[in-house]
Amino acid sequence: MRANLKLSSVQLMISFFVFSSAVIILQNFYAASDTSFLMNLICVVLGVLIAFLFFVPSIIIRSQTKLDFMSFAHLKTPNAIIFTSAFYAMYFVYAAGYFLVTYTEMFNQKLNPEGNIYVIAFLLLSACVYAVYKGINAITRCGIFIFAFSLLAFTLIFSGNIANLDFVNYSFTFNGSNSDFINNLSYFLTISVIAVIFACVSGKTKNFKIRHIVITMAATVVLFALAMFFVFFVLGDYGRQQSFQFFTLSKSAKFGTMNGMDSLYLSLSTSSVFLIISIITVCINKATGKIKNIKMALIFSLLIFILFICARNFNSVKEILINVHILNILTFVAAVLIPCIYLLFFRRRVNE
Amino acid sequence: MNRKFLCLVIAVMSALLFTGCSDSKKIDKASIAETVTVRQTGGQTIYTFYLLSSSEDVKSVSVFANSLESACYLAKENYIPNLSLSKFELFLADEDLSFDILKTDLQFISSEYYLSPLIMVTLADGNSIKYISESKEAPKEVEEHLMLLKNKNNETDINSLSVFNSIYSKKQNEFSMACINYEDELSVSARKISVKK
Structure with a gap:
């Protein structure tokens, strides 16, 4: 495994952007039945803003020590690191399970309801283990290609839907209850998983600047807003009939006699989820402190697969796994609470 | 090098064997419906599926049903076991058809993931539905007229x-919805539809 190479900060941010785009294309905009575009837009801006705040403790550690939080924790608390490592490893297994279940659900519902979903998950995880073997640098370089492809796919899907925009039946209103607001905010906050990833791998980046994160988050808001705008003003009530509205949006894109861009959607979601799970597996290795150990990646991938099997067979496990509130709470603990505790305890000895 | 090649072969083989590609069925052309018409005769609703075929003649299957959903089910059950609507492009409803039936059918179309949101939907008079059943080129003509409108x-x-x-x-x-008419040739016009709330 090539783990000693430094990776460019921009490269990592591009992968974070791909990560966020996967969240938007695999999510359900109609989390609540009667929410309007404007309300969702506020949720997006607020969600991304909170996600940005989740970066702050790791940024402080990174700027003061040139280390990521995980290396910092290994250095400062070598005796208690087992607990921190175990928590982060389990958190990443949970996050990988969340994205794997969401992706396979989409695959099952939209592509092939009769396909063997276990084999798909197994093949995806195998590809991720191979990517982990190649290292974070190779994964994020692959992320650049996925990013280029995603730009092309989004441009085609959005521009192909301009003719379908409907401002007669739908307009810029504001409606939705408090619970709708919290639910939708939680959906958009799931991108904050990248703050935990940043806490694990930022030490390996060179030329890091805070503006890289700001630009990534701003680009994410623009993408989310555009995606929502088209889903609301093209699909309208039609979109409420279906899950994974972005898939339906890709199906309604049209250029002349060419109808439907769903193949682009499926390629993009598959490659993005591959990138997400690969980076998460790298983070698991980093959390265990054995970044060069492929066996560790294999063991944890197997654990993710077992969790996936449980989720497919037991509804209660699935409900826990795809619960955005649980994911966000755990993300808060991993990205903010634990790093803050470390900062508090070692505030005078951060640089030692 | 050999190990990498072996891994690649194993990966491709396992993808083919375990993902269901090995026993995938080639859908017969005669099972793909591109056009569906619905009309009412003697108080009964008839759905007709026009199928893709290489022959010169129009191939179709008609079933009596209350909705498009049950028509699909009955057509699959009794006549076309491998019926596929993934290429479904044109839906013609008799202009005299009850609006509730059209509403139910659109509800069904909107809820099925494999059906495109861009399926063309139009009202049609009896003559144009008859013309569809006789001419293989008719659906394309209807689509062109709709685009022009x-x-x-x-x-x-x-x-x-x-x-x-x-x-x-x-x-x-x-x-406003499109309405296809046929006298000596196809023509299309816009028709206002009132919706009870």
Whole structure:
């Protein structure tokens, strides 16, 4: 495994952007039945803003020590690191399970309801283990290609839907209850998983600047807003009939006699989820402190697969796994609470 | 090098064997419906599926049913076991058809993931439905006419996405839908439809 190479900060941010785009294309905009575009837009801006705040403790550690939080924790608390490592490893297994279940659900519902979903998950995880073997640098370089492809796919899907925009039946209103607001905010906050990833791998980046994160988050808001705008003003009530509205949006894109861009959607979601799970597996290795150990990646991938099997067979496990509130709470603990505790305890000895 | 090659072969083979590609069925052309018409005769609703075929003649299957959903089920059960609607492009409803049936059918179209939101939906008189059943080129002609109408009059809804949204719109009480007529040749016009809220 090539783990000693430094990776460019921009490269990592591009992968974070791909990560966020996967969240938007695999999510359900109609989390609540009667929410309007404007309300969702506020949720997006607020969600991304909170996600940005989740970066702050790791940024402080990174700027003061040139280390990521995980290396910092290994250095400062070598005796208690087992607990921190175990928590982060389990958190990443949970996050990988969340994205794997969401992706396979989409695959099952939209592509092939009769396909063997276990084999798909197994093949995806195998590809991720191979990517982990190649290292974070190779994964994020692959992320650049996925990013280029995603730009092309989004441009085609959005521009192909301009003719379908409907401002007669739908307009810029504001409606939705408090619970709708919290639910939708939680959906958009799931991108904050990248703050935990940043806490694990930022030490390996060179030329890091805070503006890289700001630009990534701003680009994410623009993408989310555009995606929502088209889903609301093209699909309208039609979109409420279906899950994974972005898939339906890709199906309604049209250029002349060419109808439907769903193949682009499926390629993009598959490659993005591959990138997400690969980076998460790298983070698991980093959390265990054995970044060069492929066996560790294999063991944890197997654990993710077992969790996936449980989720497919037991509804209660699935409900826990795809619960955005649980994911966000755990993300808060991993990205903010634990790093803050470390900062508090070692505030005078951060640089030692 | 050999190990890498072996791994690649194993990966490709396992993808083919375990993902179901090995026993995938090639859907017979005669099972793919591109056009569906619905009309009412003697109080009964008849759905006709026009199938893709290489022959010169029009191949179709008609079933009596209350809705498109049950028509699909009955057609699969009794006549075309491998019926596929993934290439479904044109839906013609008799202009005398009860509006509730059209509404139910659009509800079905909107909820099925494999059906495109861009399926063209139009009303049609009895003659044009008869013309569809006789001429293989008729569906293409109808689609061209609908496109021309849309270019001329942008407010007319011609696909399932826009018709569905107009029906369920909270803002409008009426909307415009295309209507195909056939006398000596095909013609298309916009027709106002009132929606009870």
